[in-house]
Amino acid sequence: MILAAAMAPEGFTGDREIARLRKGDPDAITELIGRYQHRLYRFLVRMVGDPATAEDLYQQTWIRLMEKIGSYDARRSFEAWLFAIARNLAIDHLRRRRGISLDEPDVSGRVPVERLEASGQDVLTQLLDFERAALLAAAIGELPVIHREVLTLRFEEDMKLEQIAEVAGVPLSTVKSRLHRALEGLRARIEASGKGIL
Amino acid sequence: MNEHESVRAMLALAGAGLLGPDELRRVEEHARTCALCRADLETWAAYAQGLRKLPQPSAPAGLTERTRAKIIQEQAVAAGRRRHAWLLGALAAFGWTGSVAFWVVARALTGGVFTVMGVNLVNGLAWSLGSTVLAWTTAAAAAMMLGRGREMRRFL
Numbered sequence: 001m002i003l004a005a006a007m008a009p010e011g012f013t014g015d016r017e018i019a020r021l022r023k024g025d026p027d028a029i030t031e032l033i034g035r036y037q038h039r040l041y042r043f044l045v046r047m048v049g050d051p052a053t054a055e056d057l058y059q060q061t062w063i064r065l066m067e068k069i070g071s072y073d074a075r076r077s078f079e080a081w082l083f084a085i086a087r088n089l090a091i092d093h094l095r096r097r098r099g100i101s102l103d104e105p106d107v108s109g110r111v112p113v114e115r116l117e118a119s120g121q122d123v124l125t126q127l128l129d130f131e132r133a134a135l136l137a138a139a140i141g142e143l144p145v146i147h148r149e150v151l152t153l154r155f156e157e158d159m160k161l162e163q164i165a166e167v168a169g170v171p172l173s174t175v176k177s178r179l180h181r182a183l184e185g186l187r188a189r190i191e192a193s194g195k196g197i198l
Numbered sequence: 199m200n201e202h203e204s205v206r207a208m209l210a211l212a213g214a215g216l217l218g219p220d221e222l223r224r225v226e227e228h229a230r231t232c233a234l235c236r237a238d239l240e241t242w243a244a245y246a247q248g249l250r251k252l253p254q255p256s257a258p259a260g261l262t263e264r265t266r267a268k269i270i271q272e273q274a275v276a277a278g279r280r281r282h283a284w285l286l287g288a289l290a291a292f293g294w295t296g297s298v299a300f301w302v303v304a305r306a307l308t309g310g311v312f313t314v315m316g317v318n319l320v321n322g323l324a325w326s327l328g329s330t331v332l333a334w335t336t337a338a339a340a341a342m343m344l345g346r347g348r349e350m351r352r353f354l
Contacts, residue, residue, distance in 0.1 A: 037257050063269055066269055136249060140252075155252070180211055
């Protein structure tokens with residue numbers, strides 16, 4: 001229920017809230033934070049792999065948004081703009097922290113499985129779902145940042161390829177090739193572990 | 199690259215639902231007659247399905263409240279910074295206006311000549327040099343005072 005409430009409804013543009021923010025209405029930011037809380041936090045956890053850092057980056061994202069709200073172009077998708085701010089902060093953080101190349105495999109960014117909740121119908125299905133999901137989550141955590149990014153934006157945030165291109169600041173063809181390589185990398189890791197997801 | 203190889207290269211994106219209608223039709227037509235590609239397509243579809251059902255990291259309790267409090271704190275700091283910038287700007291403008299006004303009065307009172315140690319102090323160049331030195335000294339003193347005030351508030 002919480003997740004459902006946090007999902008931005010179809011067609012939400014944020015226009016009303018942004019207009020209120022520009023007028024200095026502090027309640028508008030609370031509404032936006034509440035609306036995107038779970039999605040933005042989840043995206044940042046996937047990007048940096050650490051809940052505490054994700055929370056810090058989450059707060060910085062909203063502070064940055066408040067600083068830049070005057071220059072926001074209302075013709076752009078608000079959601080893509082918000083995620084682009086979060087994405088840039090996460091990338092800056094990863095570059096500073098590890099000084100690693102963003103397209104190299106990540107050996108430290110594993111998503112902690114114990115924080116994850118499974119869903120399913122019966123106990124066996126739930127167990128299998130949980131095992132499969134934990135396997136996938138662990139494999140995603142090992143992928144390069146630019147691959148984790150496109151996978152989570154596409155499959156968890158359900159963004160269109162055009163929106164992902166806007167968030168990542170790359171051409172559509174690059175998004176497609178990154179998704180392709182991300183899926184191949186994911187499958188190679190899972191198969192190398194000797195397990196399958198079918 | 200033959201048809202089989204070229205379709206194989208598209209299977210990951212096809213299973214993930216990321217192909218356009220023409221490409222998808224091509225993949226489906228080939229998969230109907232190729233068991234290997236059909237099996238692979240099913241595997242990719244399972245990956246895509248698994249990715250949509252990943253376990254969700256739950257946002258920590260009170261995240262919205264903490265974020266809001268942090269924003270308010272940051273806004274207060276930014277407002278303070280803006281206030282200081284305005285104050286320094288106003289002081290600088292006041293200083294220069296006062297200096298020019300005082301120069302006009304000094305010239306009127308001295309008849310344009312007021313020599314000390316061989317330098318005419320009410321001469322335009324000497325006056326602006328003196329004013330510049332005085333303005334910079336005052337600005338530095340003000341900046342130091344503001345900085346000390348901030349440190350004191352942080353300490354308290």
